[in-house]
Amino acid sequence: MHAKCIWYIRRLVNLDKDRSSTLKFLLARFKGHLGMTFFGGTLLLFSAFFTLVPPILIKETIDQIGNADNTYLFIIFLLIIGSTVIKGALYYGQRIILERVGQTIIHNLRTETIQHINSLSFAYFDDKQVGDLIARVTSDTDLLANFYGFTMVNIINNILILLGILVVLLVWNPVLALAFIALLPFIVHAMYKYSVTVKPLTEKIRKSFGQLTVSVQQTFNGIETVKLLGTEGFEAQKFDKSSNTLLDRNISASKVTSFWMPYVHFLVALGTALTLFWGGYLSIQGSITLGILMGFITYMDLLARPIRQTGMQIGSALNSIAAGSRVHEVLMQEQEDLESGEWFDEFQGQIEIENISFAYQGSSKEAIKNLSLTIPAGKKVALVGPSGSGKSTLVNLILGFYKPQKGTIKIDGVNLDEINLRKLRTATGHLSQDPFIFEGTILENITFGNPEASLGDVNEALEQAILSDFIQSLPKGVNTHIGEKGVRLSGGQKQRLAIARVLITNPQILILDEPTSNLDKKTEDELQKSLSNVMKGRTVITIAHRLWTIQNSDIIAFMNEGMIEDFGNHDYLYDNLDLYKEFVDSQVFTIRGESY
Numbered sequence: 001m002h003a004k005c006i007w008y009i010r011r012l013v014n015l016d017k018d019r020s021s022t023l024k025f026l027l028a029r030f031k032g033h034l035g036m037t038f039f040g041g042t043l044l045l046f047s048a049f050f051t052l053v054p055p056i057l058i059k060e061t062i063d064q065i066g067n068a069d070n071t072y073l074f075i076i077f078l079l080i081i082g083s084t085v086i087k088g089a090l091y092y093g094q095r096i097i098l099e100r101v102g103q104t105i106i107h108n109l110r111t112e113t114i115q116h117i118n119s120l121s122f123a124y125f126d127d128k129q130v131g132d133l134i135a136r137v138t139s140d141t142d143l144l145a146n147f148y149g150f151t152m153v154n155i156i157n158n159i160l161i162l163l164g165i166l167v168v169l170l171v172w173n174p175v176l177a178l179a180f181i182a183l184l185p186f187i188v189h190a191m192y193k194y195s196v197t198v199k200p201l202t203e204k205i206r207k208s209f210g211q212l213t214v215s216v217q218q219t220f221n222g223i224e225t226v227k228l229l230g231t232e233g234f235e236a237q238k239f240d241k242s243s244n245t246l247l248d249r250n251i252s253a254s255k256v257t258s259f260w261m262p263y264v265h266f267l268v269a270l271g272t273a274l275t276l277f278w279g280g281y282l283s284i285q286g287s288i289t290l291g292i293l294m295g296f297i298t299y300m301d302l303l304a305r306p307i308r309q310t311g312m313q314i315g316s317a318l319n320s321i322a323a324g325s326r327v328h329e330v331l332m333q334e335q336e337d338l339e340s341g342e343w344f345d346e347f348q349g350q351i352e353i354e355n356i357s358f359a360y361q362g363s364s365k366e367a368i369k370n371l372s373l374t375i376p377a378g379k380k381v382a383l384v385g386p387s388g389s390g391k392s393t394l395v396n397l398i399l400g401f402y403k404p405q406k407g408t409i410k411i412d413g414v415n416l417d418e419i420n421l422r423k424l425r426t427a428t429g430h431l432s433q434d435p436f437i438f439e440g441t442i443l444e445n446i447t448f449g450n451p452e453a454s455l456g457d458v459n460e461a462l463e464q465a466i467l468s469d470f471i472q473s474l475p476k477g478v479n480t481h482i483g484e485k486g487v488r489l490s491g492g493q494k495q496r497l498a499i500a501r502v503l504i505t506n507p508q509i510l511i512l513d514e515p516t517s518n519l520d521k522k523t524e525d526e527l528q529k530s531l532s533n534v535m536k537g538r539t540v541i542t543i544a545h546r547l548w549t550i551q552n553s554d555i556i557a558f559m560n561e562g563m564i565e566d567f568g569n570h571d572y573l574y575d576n577l578d579l580y581k582e583f584v585d586s587q588v589f590t591i592r593g594e595s596y
């Protein structure tokens with residue numbers, strides 16, 4: 001019986017296992033707000049109670065009409081006004097308190113989610129779309145307002161009113177109350193039907209809306225390509241298609257929702273008609289008073305609003321549980337452990353890789369196979385090899401962004417598992433092909449990794465990155481705004497800014513991921529001096545395409561299909577490894593091609 005009951009309640013609100021765990025998670029967030037929630041809930045209960053008072057007063061007045069005097073009528077007058085005012089005040093207090101609790105919970109959840117996402121490992125982001133993650137932090141947490149806020153409070157309020165009405169009617173006249181009770185299954189069934197029909201529709205609408213957003217985002221991101229290829233018409237057509245799907249879905253949803261109100265009104269009219277018919281008969285017979293009949297009819301009228309709202313709101317509340325499960329899913333992901341592990345008094349930057357193998361999650365192919373390599377502190381290693389050979393993967397493994405399935409990586413003789421990853425990453429500088437420039441001033445961009453840097457440090461970094469002259473030529477100097485809304489920098493200037501950004505953190509290990517391969521020969525030549533400056537005295541791993549960086553390295557490792565084919569200095573490899581010879585020859589050719 002008990003199990004059956006739970007099963008039925010689950011079905012009624014469409015609660016599967018997943019959703020029950022989300023529900024538990026959402027309810028647990030009330031922790032720390034229990035006092036306030038209880039206080040608000042009590043006010044809500046009393047406010048629902050006072051909603052029930054006026055029909056009772058109406059009934060009393062009509063029944064006393066024969067022997068009532070002016071004083072009696074005046075007292076009723078005061079009671080009706082008074083109870084309504086008290087109900088209003090309670091409602092107001094309850095709203096303010098519960099809304100505050102709800103919004104605080106949502107605020108905490110939102111900040112926790114963004115913090116959590118920030119500290120998830122790289123692997124989590126591999127198969128995620130940025131838009132989807134943004135939605136989880138913004139619109140999904142926002143939808144939770146339906147769970148923690150007004151909607152849920154209103155559902156409870158309305159259910160309390162329904163139950164209250166039921167009790168009063170049963171006390172007045174159990175037989176006539178049957179007219180109302182007979183209606184209840186229809187009401188509950190209608191609410192259930194409505195919420196389960198509308199929910200999938202609103203979910204579909206949300207999905208279509210998401211697709212529409214992605215389509216717009218892609219068009220704007222790729223606007224140059226779109227214009228260059230002249231595919232504006234095609235893009236517009238794609239948008240038109242997404243928008244049309246949304247239109248269709250909105251129309252089907254409105255068909256269902258529009259049916260709802262007339263149906264509820266029909267139910268209420270049916271209730272009123274039944275009450276009049278049956279109650280009128282009882283009243284003529286003399287088994288109920290006129291006041292009771294009036295009271296019943298007033299309550300029937302009072303029912304319309306709660307029924308109508310509750311059906312719709314159960315749908316929204318269920319939707320917000322779905323949104324909650326998306327937030328829950330993110331928060332359940334295990335965070336990267338950045339804080340535990342040891343660090344060195346004097347960090348040297350020696351890297352020993354022993355026999356590691358690694359495959360990305362869900363990939364059957366190993367991106368790194370049985371690879372060993374030792375990089376002594378302060379030496380420069382160039383990783384060379386065709387695209388897809390595993391160079392970037394190797395670097396990500398060294399920084400602990402992924403864990404190899406086999407083998408060990410040691411930094412200064414200590415296993416990577418036992419090292420404080422945050423310290424390791426702070427001690428590592430990274431220059432990529434396309435450095436990311438934040439919206440803000442030059443100063444903010446340079447001190448991003450080390451906000452405590454002094455102006456002297458900044459100037460020295462600018463000097464070494466060979467940016468000083470350029471910055472002095474700007475009217476506002478280091479306070480010049482750059483990025484999308486400010487001064488646009490050339491590729492070479494961006495790279496130099498990135499170099500200054502790295503210099504200011506004074507890293508012991510430096511990773512250069514093809515930092516000059518996007519630049520033309522002339523800019524590259526200009527950059528070489530600042531690059532030489534930044535490389536001095538550090539352990540450097542360069543993912544290299546250009547001969548210049550390669551020839552300046554102490555060790556060159558030639559990678560192919562996740563393995564190191566051979567390593568040594570330039571002359572050795574050129575004479576001994578055909579793949580390397582081919583690679584260098586093709587490089588010389590292109591460099592000549594650009595220079596002459």
Ligand code: ADP
Nearest residue numbers: 126360363367386387388389390391392393394
């Ligand atoms: P390289 O930097 O030498 O061009 P990568 O290290 O980027 O090569 O890639 C090595 C192999 O791993 C390639 O086959 C590539 O397709 C695969 N790979 C790279 N990144 C991922 C990822 N995030 N998820 C799955 N496979 C990946």
Ligand code: MG
Nearest residue numbers: 391392393543
């Ligand atoms: Mg790469």
